[in-house]
Amino acid sequence: MKPRILVVDDEPEAVELVEFNLKQAGYAVTTAVDGAEALKKARAQTPDLIVLDVMLPEMDGFEICKTLRLDAVTAKVPIIMLTAKAAEIDRVLGLELGADDYLTKPFSPRELLLRVKKILARFQSEEKPKEQLRFGDLLIDLPRHIVTWKNKPIEMTATEFKLITVLAQRAGRVQSRDQLLRDVWEYDSLIDTRTVDTHMRRLREKIGAASKHLDTVRGVGYRFVE
Amino acid sequence: MKPRILVVDDEPEAVELVEFNLKQAGYAVTTAVDGAEALKKARAQTPDLIVLDVMLPEMDGFEICKTLRLDAVTAKVPIIMLTAKAAEIDRVLGLELGADDYLTKPFSPRELLLRVKKILARFQSEEKPKEQLRFGDLLIDLPRHIVTWKNKPIEMTATEFKLITVLAQRAGRVQSRDQLLRDVWEYDSLIDTRTVDTHMRRLREKIGAASKHLDTVRGVGYRFVE
DNA sequence: TACCTTCGGTCAAAATCGCGTCACAAAAAA
């Protein structure tokens, strides 16, 4: 899947230029023209990289950067700052803001692409999404599509696997039936929410003792514990 | 939880129209017909947004707006002004009053909804709702749907959890039984207000020593302290 | 093609648990 990049700038021409070049290079680009939009989209999409202009109306790039760092969802998304003044560089890259790189305007598309590639390479090698989820004797192997209990494989259908995966990935957090329908069944809200119960039952039957991980929270939904 | 909107207008028809449309769109709506009521409800409920008519008897919208901004509780609640004259717009949106948007009467419901959505999106993305509420040894974890006292979990039903959450989120401010019925039970005011008492009792039993946080304010309602 | 198996969704009982109400006791206010 293409790496997703969020470009934040209030000048339409600048946005267009950057967007064009990044798309050309094979990235999925979304844009924002102000701080509010940027924060919203960053939260919603958790892009792989954010290109952020410092000069923005209302909320400037520094503030956006700080705010992004405070939110767990976006705290680790690398940021490339676009700044007009070379004097600001120290502040941008320092501890106070913690951007990952910078570019001074005006810059060439080639420069930008180089930085983007460099940053993405660094981050992608470091933290990839977990391929295995382990809870005591229970192991969920995502790429292999296998669940084991005490090293014994548990036969499971596709829906059941997705259900336990979604629950385990949000371990501890209660998921409503509607949420599960959205995330497991993928926008088929024309399905009866009671269906979730049935699948939970089948899941519990199959995983046997491991079903202690699956909590019912009456009136709310289900939760994977521990 | 639905975003809460306070609609302030002295004309019953106008209120009804706005209320109907906002409710239709999935918002929780309360109304006020004059300045005094508006300020009172705004303080008590801290809605997510206030729709405020400028033309009001006694205290007009400008004054209400200023007063709301002076009170720390309501200072940051976004306000959409309903104004008759285009000439007033600058004053409304300027520093003097600090409303967040305006609509000139007459306006279409669709227009209003658009503004409401826009404003709410902006503010919600800026300040994320807290996921945990901590008061000394008492911890309320919203996504996990768990309450702990000195790190020991306290078993709790869905309603009890919602009750303590609503109270804790408005810590320090007294909540009337009617308010609690609205916010915890969500518009089932066909329920006896004394039911709140029963749930408070069960809550106090369950949380044991932590019930020192739950004050009874005789003749008014309940309050979460500290 | 016909037959069989499996999976996913629906439905309806059964079991469970929470909720709302009432009546009365207790406490505070008048």
Place this chain on the structure above:
DNA sequence: TTTTTTGTGACGCGATTTTGACCGAAGGTA
């Protein structure tokens, strides 16, 4: 004191979840 308001215990209905059974769709096999 009387009156008003809140706390408490108990009860039964009803909502929610669990469980078992059913059925159609999809896919594999002969």
